[in-house]
Amino acid sequence: MSKVFRKITASIAAAVLCSLPVVNSLTANATANSNARFTYRKNFAISISQENPVDHVSVSLACRSANTSAPTVSALTQDGVLYAGGSGAPGVYNCGGTFYLNDENYKGGIASISLYCNSPADYKELSYKNYAYDANNDLIEDGISAGPTFLVGDLNLDKKVDEKDYQILYRGIANQTNEFSVDKVSFSYFGMMNVGIGGVGKYYSPYSFDINNDGFLSAADIEMFNDYLSGNITRFEK
């Protein structure tokens, strides 16, 4: 009986995410300034081996729309196909997507949902969902994980994106790429890495160093941060 219920839930969830009109193109910039600087991002990733192989996953995020752009969903891997969706209600954005994996044994980043705000105080998350399903559309318990939504570029967590964060970013990526002798390195969405500044080491989530959201740590992330600080770009977009 529970199996039947799960199947119904899964198909409804997928249908809702895929069939509603995408509001992003209609409402982007409507409630955040065109020069809004603060990008928020939430990553979804598959970590552990599953009892059943993962066929597809559904992810979504709801947040308040005041001073905030409509969220967009993007794939973190080429190893599958993402179908994006979204909807809105007064004062609320709801963004999501369903990702069909090519490789049922895939581990790593699946998708991220991003948005931007006029100021860090504007971001009000309401809820998020992340479900994994097997090929029979049965729910796989804990099949996909969600990281905390984070302010992109704010590595020291003071709600500012500035030179102090740049120092941490530069040192972290220099360490990972062996002082840039390697072009780019992949990372675990579940790992932590120690970065020392001024003789003091702290632990950070590697994904927070992936400024350009391409699934790798490289000099390109530092360049994008430089462009942000110098005003060449307004915010961090993929």
Ligand SMILES: [Ca+2]
């Ligand atoms: Ca900061």
Ligand SMILES: [Ca+2]
């Ligand atoms: Ca990157």
